[in-house]
Amino acid sequence: xxxxxxxxxxxxxxxxxxxxxxxxxxDMSRSIAETILLNNATEGTYLLRINSDKExxxxxxxxxxxxKHYVITHNKEKNIFVFGIxxxxxxxxxxxxxxxxxxxxxxxxxTVVLRKPYKNEDNALHSYTPVNxxxxxx
Numbered sequence: 001x002x003x004x005x006x007x008x009x010x011x012x013x014x015x016x017x018x019x020x021x022x023x024x025x026x027d028m029s030r031s032i033a034e035t036i037l038l039n040n041a042t043e044g045t046y047l048l049r050i051n052s053d054k055e056x057x058x059x060x061x062x063x064x065x066x067x068k069h070y071v072i073t074h075n076k077e078k079n080i081f082v083f084g085i086x087x088x089x090x091x092x093x094x095x096x097x098x099x100x101x102x103x104x105x106x107x108x109x110x111t112v113v114l115r116k117p118y119k120n121e122d123n124a125l126h127s128y129t130p131v132n133x134x135x136x137x138x
Contacts, residue, residue, distance in 0.1 A: 018048060018057065018091065023117035025049045033060040034067040037118065044115025048072075061104065061112050068112055070104055 018024050025033070028049040037045060037060060046061040057072040072094070073082040081088040088094040102114040 021048060021117075022119045022121070023047050025118075025120050027054075030058070030060070030069060033058075033069075037062040037067050041118055042116070044113050045118050046114050046116070047118040047120075059104075059114075061114065063110075063112055068104075068110075 019026070023046070025047050026049065028036075028047075030052060033047060033049055037047070041062045043062055043064050046059055049058055049060060050056075051058045051071055056074055059070045059072065061068050061070070070083070074080075075082070079090075081091065081094045083094065083097075086097065088097060098114065104112045104114065
C-alpha cells in the first residue's frame, strides 16, 4: 500500500523550506544515502538531500536491489522547482505533486513508487563513512 503522505508528519501548508521536512537529510552524499537506504530501508523508501552540485536537490529511492536518484532543480532567483519536465512555482505545489503522483519514471522506463519517507530522526545516520576501496590485510 502506498503511503500518500509525502510530507510525513508535517502539514504541507506549514512547510516554508525543504529543511522543514522530516525526510530532508541536508548535505548527505550520494554514497551515504545509498548505504543508508540499502542497509536500513525497504523498496519504495525515499529521502531528500542536497545534490552533490550544492545547488539543487536529489530524491534518493530504494528500489528492489539498487538506489535511484532523481534531481530536483531549484532556481533560487525565480524560486521555482523543476522536476523532470514539470515546473513548480512554489514548494507547496511541488510537495502536492509528489503526494498526488508518487510514481517516478527513470530514463530506462523503470517505475519507482514512493512508499515511505526515511525520516531524519537519528543524527548518527550521518556518521556513515563511504568505502572508497578495500583489500586484504598484509
